[in-house]
Amino acid sequence: MLQRAAGRCGKWSADDHGETPLIRNHIALPAADGVHTSSRLRPADPPSSGTAIRFEKGLPVVPPDPIIPFIRGDGTGVDIWPATQRVLDAAVAKAYGGERRIEWFKVFAGDEACELYGTYQYLPQDTLTAIEQYGVAIKGPLTTPIGGGIRSLNVALRQIFDLYCCVRPCRYYTGTPSPHKRPEDLDVIVYRENTEDIYMGIEWEATDPVCVELIAHLNDVVIPANGKLGKRRIPDGSGIGIKPVSKAGTQRHVRKAIQHAMKLEGAKRHVTLVHKGNIMKFTEGAFRDWGYELATSEFRDVCVTERESWILDNLARNHSLSIEDNARLIEPGYDSLTPEKKAAVDTEVKEVLAAIGESHGYGKWKSMVLVDDRIADSIFQQIQTRPQEYSVLCTLNLNGDYISDAAAAVVGGLGMAPGANIGDRAAIFEATHGTAPKHAGLDRINPGSVILSGVMMLEYLGWQEAADLITRGIGTAIVNGQVTYDLARLMEPRVEPVSCSGFAEAVIGHFDP
Secondary structure, three states: OOOOOOOOOOOEEOOOOOOOOOOOOOOOOOOOOOOOHHHOOOOOOOOOOOEOOEEEOOEEEOOOOEEEEEEOOOOOHHHHHHHHHHHHHHHHHHHHOOOOOOEEEEEOOOHHHHHHHOOOOOOOHHHHHHHHHHOEEEEOOOOEEOOOOOOOHHHHHHHHOOOOEEEEEEEOOOOOOOOOOOHHHOEEEEEEEOOOOHHHOOEEOOOOHHHHHHHHHHHHHHHHHHOOOOOOOOOOOOOEEOOOOOHHHHHHHHHHHHHHHHOOOHHHOEEEEEEOOOOOOOOHHHHHHHHHHHHOOOOOOOEEEHHHHHHHHHHHHOOOOOHHHHHHHHOOOHHHOOHHHHHHHHHHHHHHHHHHHHHHOOOHHHHOEEEEEEEHHHHHHHHHHOHHHOOEEEEOHHHHHHHHHHHHHHOOOHHHOEEEEEOOOOEEEEEOOOOOHHHOOOOOOOOHHHHHHHHHHHHHHOOHHHHHHHHHHHHHHHHOOOOOHHHHOOOOOOOOOOOHHHHHHHHHHOOOO
């Protein structure tokens, strides 16, 4: 959906969830008339009270009165942010009786920033400084400018603060309209890597002279030198994109996913590495291999891989099982393998039993974090056909974009899908939907995505009691049919919708069981 030009901001397009990278300097660009931020009207100073969150070893150290910057958001942000703030403040007050509170600090991006700072001032330095200083922020939806400056405000923020994990929980709230027969079976958290893969934006259009030169070099020098690519050639007139996937980038991302799974219980202590490594062996396949390497080294005492669990379980079921028989159980077609391949599987079984047979065996592994992997396209099917088998889906950038939206569709759509972007020194919580400008100011839009992003923020702060109040309030409001028009029109029987602010009040009204 396109948003019309707004004030001094210029032309805008629909939000793209942050798919296109920052292409110019991230700090505020000079206004078209040459007037810079410093000579324009300044926003309010930070709150006079409150304390900054600090980070130690990538984790937040949270005071009882954290200062948290917020970006209202474009379009319907004028409606959904006040509703969200009302719910968050009410939950914190009820949960902690005044012993904890959030000191809100309004900062600016998108339309509001342009109005205040000048044309093309999409991300003023004041905003970036505030997020850097206070560490945790929350934002409504932001539109994406067309033309000079920044292509995506969302990706700009992710890149500037190195927010390498995009976290998208997808769970079902009873009563939410869904196209799926059993949406309640899906309860997953998508960990999408934010900084690498195709979305890094290293690409050239087909007519770019650099692209033409690069194709010639690849065809004439690089591909022939590989020795394994035969007579393959990149067709003339092709656009070129580079897909970087690094070990360091992969492992810091997988580390966050495993740490999250460690906080869960039972079968939900499960991380699935989602990849297309059967085709892209040295990028997506490496993502899988580096993920397993991290799990079986840094997290060895609390992790078990799927194949390891099979080996251990086979022996637990039959203590006299031979190495060969164990190998036969874990490897389909074992008896048809060559002697060399049989020996490799036998060695795998021996090494697993020697390394973790005592520490992880005899059922001990069942309380640990299970790490497995699945091909990306199969996950699209499996989150519909057997979603209860999955918990944390750890993906690269492009796969994570697709899968998180697909999972959100199962449980009711983006209106109920929260999101967070997390790094080692900052975290930004955000709506995952667009700005819907035609609904702005009408007090009718669903604030669920931002409210649930606020729940994620409270959990990140360690304020679980307040988060649980909101989760209960949202669930009860939906069951009672107290929902905004987007959900009300899909319910059977249809219900009379409540306003955006009315939904917030309904959530607060259901804090108590």
